[in-house]
Amino acid sequence: MDPQRGMDRIGDLVLRDGVIQDVIWEPQIAEPSAERRVIDVMGKWVVPAWVDMHVHLREPGEEYKETIATGTAAAVAGGFGAVACMPNTKPVNDCAAVTQFIVRRASEEGYCRVYPVAAISKGLRGEELAEFGELREAGAVAVSDDGRPVMNAALMRRALEYAKAFDLLVITHAEDLALSQGGHMHEGFVSTKLGLQGIPAAAEAAMIARDVLLAELTGGRLHVAHVSTEASVWILREAKRRGIPVTCETAPHYFTLTDEAVEGFDTVYKVNPPLRTRRDVEAIKEALADGTIDVIATDHAPHSLLEKETEFQDAANGMIGLESALPLVLNLIREGVADPLTILAKVTCKPMKILGLPFDGLEPGSPANVTVIDPDAEWVVDPERFQSKGRNCPFRGWSVRGRAMMTVVDGVVRYSMA
Amino acid sequence: MAFSRKDLLGMRDLEVDEIETILDTAESLKEINTRSIKKVPTLRGKTVVHLFYEPSTRTRTSFDIAAKRLSADTYSIATSTSSMVKGETFLDTIKNLEAMRPDVFIIRHSASGTPHRIAQRTTASVINAGDGMHEHPSQALLDMLTIRQHKGRLDGLTVLIVGDIAHSRVARSNIWGLTKMGARILVCGPPTLLPSHIEQFPVRVSLRLEPVIPLADVIMVLRLQKERQGQGLLPSLREYATYYGIDRQKLAQAKPDVLIMHPGPMNRGVEISPEVADGPHSVILDQVNNGVAVRMALLYLLMQRHESAV
Ligand SMILES: [Zn+2]
Numbered sequence: 006m007d008p009q010r011g012m013d014r015i016g017d018l019v020l021r022d023g024v025i026q027d028v029i030w031e032p033q034i035a036e037p038s039a040e041r042r043v044i045d046v047m048g049k050w051v052v053p054a055w056v057d058m059h060v061h062l063r064e065p066g067e068e069y070k071e072t073i074a075t076g077t078a079a080a081v082a083g084g085f086g087a088v089a090c091m092p093n094t095k096p097v098n099d100c101a102a103v104t105q106f107i108v109r110r111a112s113e114e115g116y117c118r119v120y121p122v123a124a125i126s127k128g129l130r131g132e133e134l135a136e137f138g139e140l141r142e143a144g145a146v147a148v149s150d151d152g153r154p155v156m157n158a159a160l161m162r163r164a165l166e167y168a169k170a171f172d173l174l175v176i177t178h179a180e181d182l183a184l185s186q187g188g189h190m191h192e193g194f195v196s197t198k199l200g201l202q203g204i205p206a207a208a209e210a211a212m213i214a215r216d217v218l219l220a221e222l223t224g225g226r227l228h229v230a231h232v233s234t235e236a237s238v239w240i241l242r243e244a245k246r247r248g249i250p251v252t253c254e255t256a257p258h259y260f261t262l263t264d265e266a267v268e269g270f271d272t273v274y275k276v277n278p279p280l281r282t283r284r285d286v287e288a289i290k291e292a293l294a295d296g297t298i299d300v301i302a303t304d305h306a307p308h309s310l311l312e313k314e315t316e317f318q319d320a321a322n323g324m325i326g327l328e329s330a331l332p333l334v335l336n337l338i339r340e341g342v343a344d345p346l347t348i349l350a351k352v353t354c355k356p357m358k359i360l361g362l363p364f365d366g367l368e369p370g371s372p373a374n375v376t377v378i379d380p381d382a383e384w385v386v387d388p389e390r391f392q393s394k395g396r397n398c399p400f401r402g403w404s405v406r407g408r409a410m411m412t413v414v415d416g417v418v419r420y421s422m423a
Numbered sequence: 424m425a426f427s428r429k430d431l432l433g434m435r436d437l438e439v440d441e442i443e444t445i446l447d448t449a450e451s452l453k454e455i456n457t458r459s460i461k462k463v464p465t466l467r468g469k470t471v472v473h474l475f476y477e478p479s480t481r482t483r484t485s486f487d488i489a490a491k492r493l494s495a496d497t498y499s500i501a502t503s504t505s506s507m508v509k510g511e512t513f514l515d516t517i518k519n520l521e522a523m524r525p526d527v528f529i530i531r532h533s534a535s536g537t538p539h540r541i542a543q544r545t546t547a548s549v550i551n552a553g554d555g556m557h558e559h560p561s562q563a564l565l566d567m568l569t570i571r572q573h574k575g576r577l578d579g580l581t582v583l584i585v586g587d588i589a590h591s592r593v594a595r596s597n598i599w600g601l602t603k604m605g606a607r608i609l610v611c612g613p614p615t616l617l618p619s620h621i622e623q624f625p626v627r628v629s630l631r632l633e634p635v636i637p638l639a640d641v642i643m644v645l646r647l648q649k650e651r652q653g654q655g656l657l658p659s660l661r662e663y664a665t666y667y668g669i670d671r672q673k674l675a676q677a678k679p680d681v682l683i684m685h686p687g688p689m690n691r692g693v694e695i696s697p698e699v700a701d702g703p704h705s706v707i708l709d710q711v712n713n714g715v716a717v718r719m720a721l722l723y724l725l726m727q728r729h730e731s732a733v
Binding site: 192193194196197198199200201202203205269270310314316317318319 | 435532535537539540554557592595618620621623624
């Protein structure tokens, strides 16, 4: 299946020297020989390698949570051939040296492509712009203060303007801190029952409204990270209708879980933005179907036991997602939210296009980046067997359907089941 | 009726017959408190550990007296900071406590859910003595016992809870407990102190006191934390006292046999005037007295389960 060209057919994929040589839509019974290896994937899906434009690899600085090696190993095990990593490392990726470090580490130890996202502001402090030009040259593909919103509207305006000179995407973590302050979960009936201070949906939607207006003002390319509420969706839908240059993503947990999951005070469900209500979940699915939400990203955020085994209000935000995303994304297809090519586009060609990166898909002559999916493989999620160092997976013990059988990155088989 | 729970964490998950068992047991144990030698050997050899991460002399003393009247050995670990602040992990804390082999932990914590999380990780019984803004079940039970003693029933009564509902674990526990027993709940407070989605609770809401005061059989006055003003939730304590404080003038509109309750400690002159606090309708000291009996009942019932399990 090639979501870029809308192809969904049975055929043979011929690879040579790491490059897609041919796609033969009339399948032939190829004979294995000395120079030809044949992998029978009858009944499986051969798709462009998945792309996750929002992960936290934790290196440099918090290697006890994850490293570029373990994070990218988790990526390929989940079917991803490329990831974009957020800048909230220690030190923050706000200068060329850190970006270069990540790029080098990824080429030495990484299992998949790694695209660094650099900071919008120095130290993520929201005061001064980082050096976008140098960051771009060092290999950054976008800028974001992810984890922290840029509270100063004037600075956000300057970021969107300045980024245009270097064709950088500006990714916003939309959260009005004055509204979310002190909150530990979604503000609603469940938070009131549990006596946990809530974060209203408006904390996200109000910030998106501001940033959309700034994108209109500046013409800068804006991408909204991890959209989780119904109100966010209607603001974005309207913005797109007006022709404002904005794109956005959501994560599997926002179309799979609700705030009711927090009932047992299990900190694995603590994430920012928080899990929302059934109504928000339905709105997210609708927005995935009608194209308001362009991309599905995991916001893979590994934490050690230390950050999670504590009182709910003190626990760190975040859940891992690279190795559990695929079956949850396929659920959207099974539930009839949208057809396979529409959904697959959100994890393949769309994120690459938004990041301004070339996407070849299954085009002959392109580097071979391919994921083989068994859509019917049934398995039980067991984070103890994950490649990620993180065990903060909310889907532990879930019976799911759909699994990556093989991930090929630039012609090299980086992951293969069995 | 046998009481088969390991823990007492909140009123939301208690069944009606369990609540009745607790109240009936408390009633029968009350008599011990009137003897000249206020001690029975029921829990001799049992170890009760108070784990108070938030200062509360009243509740801790009440639980301590309850345990000692049943001849249990009690230990107190009081700290105003959370375990993480001291550099010890949450799991370490629990492992250490478990090594002391206690039979009951009585836990007060400023973080909602902490007693639940500890209960999942220990074989000892856990009693929630108040967690964050979540629940305070022993307070609700002593409130219910007090109402039952004065009114002879809970079913069909109208209980008005006034004040800072949003931050009150006492309000939450009473809402769950009293509605299960057939009482109607009215809540009243300024909108900034009413929690999100309060309309989804089994309560009726009034933003002003005047229309609801005449309807109440019981008025439960909540303590107002003075810092709510600094958090921008109130313009001033003076205005709060004017519109939501229970004074003699407002009480004149109430039923002649209305009960006035307060979980303490009181801000006299803010949420309650001194004349009302000490007046003929007030049952505030009965609440304190019933607190010991209810806590004796909880310890007794939880330990009885241990006995039958062996
Ligand atoms: Zn974020």
